[in-house]
Amino acid sequence: MKKWLMPATLALLLSGTLVATFARSEYLIPWIWMAIIVPVGLFYFVQGRNSAKTYLPALAVIAITIATLANPVTLAFFRTSGDWNRNYPKKFSSYQELENFVGSQDGGGVRIFTVLPPVFSLGKAAEGSDFTLDIGDSSAGIADDYSTTNVQVEGVDEADIVKTDGTYLYVLSRGRIVVLLANPAASAKILSMITLEGTPLEMFINKDRLIVFEAVWGNQVLPSIKTDLMYLRYPELTLVEVYDITDRETPALLSKMEISGGYFSSRMINNYVYLITNMAIVYENENIVLPWISTNNETKIVPATDIYYFDNIYYPYVFATIAAIDVQEGKLAEEKVFLTTQAGCMYVSPRNIYITHTSGRTSNAQGKEEWITNTTIHKMSISAGGIEYLYTGEVPGQILNQFSMDEHNGYFRIATTTGDVWSGNAKNNIYILNEDLSLAGKIEGLAPGERIYSARFMGNRVYLVTFVKVDPLFVIDLSDPGNPKVLGELKIPGYSDYLHPYDETHLIGLGKETTESPDGDFALYQGVKLALFDVSDPENPKVISKYIIGERGTDSYALSDHRAFLFSRSRNLLVIPITLVEAGTWDWQGACVFDISLAEGLKLRGRISHADPAEKEPILDPASFVIRSLYIDNVLYTISEGQVKMNDLSDLSEINAIKL
Incomplete structure (x- = not known):
């Protein structure tokens, strides 16, 4: 066996890798490895075919090389490590490099400002109100058939303001989560309410877990890069709360996470929620405020050396945090932070x-x-x-x-x-x-x-x-x-x-x-x-x-939000919320229920409104606007901020109504 063969092989691999890297080729590195290792392995095999100690390792080297380079995950590693033209993200080596990079983009790019708190009402139930909660005893029904959130991709759930599991109904209303026993409809009632700290945005249900996203503005004291303390006035945070709802009458807070930046979007796949927030670049005391994540009141500042960036980005810049949350454990599974451009849309498979x-x-x-x-x-x-x-x-x-x-x-x-x-x-x-x-x-x-x-x-x-x-x-x-x-x-x-x-x-x-x-x-x-x-x-x-x-001016939430669109082919059912304009004036708001089939086409089955018929102008009360609908077995549920109404699907006769 030639003693120079192994050093020569290693030298060829190193030089080939360097050439491929500087050539910025996508597949050159793996092909150079293939071209060198396989012939060398064959040489060992031929030279040592009479010795199992030589040809068996040679065959193993050839097999491992081919299997490794044929693996798409491995090829992805080679592509991203060698393909600089694809603007693959890198990490900052220090805080100073981050500061220099941000300052060099777009003529400085960063706008120094103090974020002011928005004026809003959290919509929490007023103290001393005359609302009383009657829980009582009841038996829950188990539905054979119920609708879920209208999503784009099967198996990828999308958060919403209303969710059901076929037995219970969960509604975000007036700064609270209202948990209702929904099935059977005749005995439906409120079981519990969760008053939220922030402005509720949307939520997921996963078995006996409820995950809610909230927007929070408030004072935060954070460790600084250059000073002992940095006081940031009114940053926007995304609050993620995970509740154990095993007992629907007494939901228990399992975990609480604060993630820097405004809520962008989320998806849930099996037991994991993937969440994205965008945090604007903010200076305070001449320091860039770094993103952070707080879990159960323990705050972790993301160091600059853990932040990915791209060579070419466009203003406005943000720190985009992509977090994965194990909803059953209520724990953060992983997070990655990128300095990038404000996100526009998201698709998840x-x-x-x-x-x-x-x-x-x-x-x-x-x-x-x-x-x-x-x-x-x-x-x-x-x-x-x-x-x-x-x-x-x-x-x-x-x-x-x-x-x-x-x-x-x-x-x-x-x-x-x-x-x-x-x-x-x-x-x-x-x-x-x-x-x-x-x-x-x-x-x-x-x-x-x-x-x-x-x-x-x-x-x-x-x-x-x-x-x-x-x-x-x-x-x-x-x-x-x-x-x-x-x-x-x-x-x-x-x-x-x-x-x-x-x-x-x-x-x-x-x-x-x-x-x-x-x-x-x-x-x-x-x-x-x-x-x-x-x-x-x-x-x-x-x-x-x-x-x-309707006429010109008639509108529907479903035109801009697909989650307001309810369709079931097996039930020949289509329901959309409608704000109706007739004779040039607002005339009615509620849910339009259609029969739909290939044989009969589209036919209006009926309309359901949450407006109080005693009011002279009930249409002007936004709390009565129907925003979502769903069905459980043969009952149609329509939901507004102020009410859940239940109607028999066969004739739309009212079964029950619950004030929220």
Whole structure:
């Protein structure tokens, strides 16, 4: 055996790795390793084939090398460690480097300010009020069938202001969490109330755990980098409280976490909640206030050396904290902090988190000054509370909301609008990205002069609604990621703000009806429109049923919040909250209940209002506005800030009503 072979092999590996790194190649490092180790292993095998002590280790080296470099997790490590062009995050080496970096961005970038407290009411029940809580004895019913929060991705729960587990109902109302026995409806009642410290935002239910997010403003005294104490006036915090609700009549606080920054969004997968907060860059006493997390009154300042950053970021800068919480244990599983741009939208699959932000700049590429927008995508893997940053990508244009994004069979799909409608240069695009967020395929220039109003990815298709004067519904085939193509297009008056799957070949659209203006230059919004689309023939999509609610000014919370949209195909049920305008005035607010089927289309089953009929103008009381609906077995529950009403689904007769 040649004595020089092993040192030579190590030297080749080292030099090859350095070359690949400085070449900024994505796969050069693993391929150089493969090209060197496998031949060397074969040489050992051939030279020592008569000695098991030599050829068995050689075979093992070859097998381990191939298996390691064929593993996507290992390749991800090589890609992120060697691919500088992808703007992979780095950590600051010191506080001073953080301060210098922030000061060098955008001509200084940071605005020094003192954050003032907002004026708000926490909405807690007034002391000395005449409200009394009658708990009493009762037996809880176990539902065979009940609705859950309308979410984008199956298996990825989204927080909301109302939750149910089929037996109990949990409602955020007037600064409290109200826990009700909901099933059976005839004996429904309030079991307990939890008064919250901050302004409640939304919550999750996980078995016998309740997780609530609150916005808190208050005085905080924090350790300083350069001085003993730093006094920050009125920072915004996100308070996370986990309650043990094993006994629904006496919920017990299990843990309390304060995370610096305002609440952005969250998701829950199995027993883990993934939460994102954004903390503005703030100076106090010439120091940058560092992010922190306080768990059960023990505060941990995140040192600058634990903060990730990117070479190219855009103002406004924030410290984005991504935290994973084990909800059953009530403990923080992991957190990562990034100095980045204010987040815009978030999409979460069972395996990954995608966070986007949009940036703009002027360009003279076409011989004239033009404003160019781009959307940056940050991808992180998540698993059992673990968080790992993977890739950064970028596409032209800006996205509308979370439904403009989707992950399918390893590809990330995203719909964007470039340009501006008012300038007449708007165009719409679909980009399909590989696992590493490199471009796999695209289709650009759809509906010139219009912008995206809604998008829905369903398997190998995406349905896209754009609008200026009419509503084109595009059916786009994504089965070949490298070559997406438009299959069909339908043009009808109005538009859809939200698209919801009815089944694999039919869609429900919720939006506004429109009429053409007298001069024909634009469209005038009218009432709320529900439409049922047939896309079984993708080249010829059509509307098989539609229903117009009210006149111009009629609105629905579901137009901007999909969680207010209740649909059950098995029950032929669709419910949306409506603020009705007729004859030019507000006429009614409540829940519109529809029958929906392919055979019969859309038919109004009835309406449910929480307004007090004794009031002369009950519509003016926001506490009576129906904001959510759900069903448990054959009972429809509608929820406003002031009431939960229960109606029989078969005829909408009232069963019970509980004041909150």
